[in-house]
Amino acid sequence: MSLKPQISVIISTxxxxxxxxxxxxxxxxxDLNNFELxxxxxxxxxxxxxxxxxxxxxxxxxxxHIWQEDEGFQKSKILNxxxxxxxxxxxxxxxxxxxxxxxxxxxHLAYRxxxxxxxxxxxxxxLTISELITKEDIFKQHxxxxxxxxxxxLKASFKNTKLRANNKLNAILNxxxxxxxxxxxxxxxxxxxxxxxxxGFDERxxxxxxxxxxxxxxxxxxxxxxxIRYSAICVHLDHxxxxxxxxxxxxxxxxxxxxxxKKSKWTxxxxxxxxx
Numbered sequence: 221m222s223l224k225p226q227i228s229v230i231i232s233t234x235x236x237x238x239x240x241x242x243x244x245x246x247x248x249x250x251d252l253n254n255f256e257l258x259x260x261x262x263x264x265x266x267x268x269x270x271x272x273x274x275x276x277x278x279x280x281x282x283x284x285h286i287w288q289e290d291e292g293f294q295k296s297k298i299l300n301x302x303x304x305x306x307x308x309x310x311x312x313x314x315x316x317x318x319x320x321x322x323x324x325x326x327x328h329l330a331y332r333x334x335x336x337x338x339x340x341x342x343x344x345x346x347l348t349i350s351e352l353i354t355k356e357d358i359f360k361q362h363x364x365x366x367x368x369x370x371x372x373x374l375k376a377s378f379k380n381t382k383l384r385a386n387n388k389l390n391a392i393l394n395x396x397x398x399x400x401x402x403x404x405x406x407x408x409x410x411x412x413x414x415x416x417x418x419x420g421f422d423e424r425x426x427x428x429x430x431x432x433x434x435x436x437x438x439x440x441x442x443x444x445x446x447x448i449r450y451s452a453i454c455v456h457l458d459h460x461x462x463x464x465x466x467x468x469x470x471x472x473x474x475x476x477x478x479x480x481x482k483k484s485k486w487t488x489x490x491x492x493x494x495x496x
Contacts, residue, residue: 263290403435
């Protein structure tokens with residue numbers, strides 16, 4: 221009989237096998253192994269299925285592949301299905317274009333606290349470096365080494381501190397950063413019970429802010445947030461975003477404005493339907 225996982229990791233994906241493979245290797249490098257990986261797949265085609273089948277025997281963790289038909293950008297809907305599939309009481313969410321550092325999952329576990337969700341960030345890599353990263357680079361953690369990245373074209377920036385900071389400096393930077401501790405779909409975690417209490421993601425929302433809106437309802441429900449953007453590190457692989465449109469952004473902004481003005485804790489368009 222298998223042990224209940226300490227944490228469920230939801231990874232969203234859509235027809236991005238090249239990036240997803242790197243991400244799955246990233247989770248193979250984690251410094252703890254009592255987690256499950258739930259792949260929230262918004263309609264990928266056969267190459268993604270083939271990749272998962274090919275990698276299953278090579279990974280030290282199981283993949284739950286939660287898939288739905290491709291009906292346009294429906295990430296909120298597939299994430300709600302993935303939430304229900306999670307066996308752990310605690311859920312970490314990230315994306316299929318974000319390679320996690322080897323302590324990514326354990327940092328989320330270390331900082332988790334009842335009454336809070338955790339807000340992380342990402343370190344954006346240019347497309348040229350994103351394409352260069354190999355399985356070996358992931359296992360040797362080269363893609364988190366500033367010197368290695370600079371040798372391959374990374375520009376000097378204060379943001380590079382995120383990859384260099386030690387534990388003491390992490391705590392200071394987490395405290396002083398002006399960035400809001402919001403729910404970020406690429407790097408956030410919280411208690412499954414809290415996510416269910418606000419009815420998950422609003423399925424009317426398409427690209428642009430559906431993760432933030434979930435966090436805003438969690439705030440309205442009484443959950444606070446903690447900033448861990450300098451502690452839980454993932455690198456973001458660059459790619460085009462053809463699903464980002466002014467219409468989707470404006471629609472989502474209107475829904476978020478309603479959530480804020482009405483101090484909504486619940487969406488009628490989430491996991492449970494037709495519920496007041």
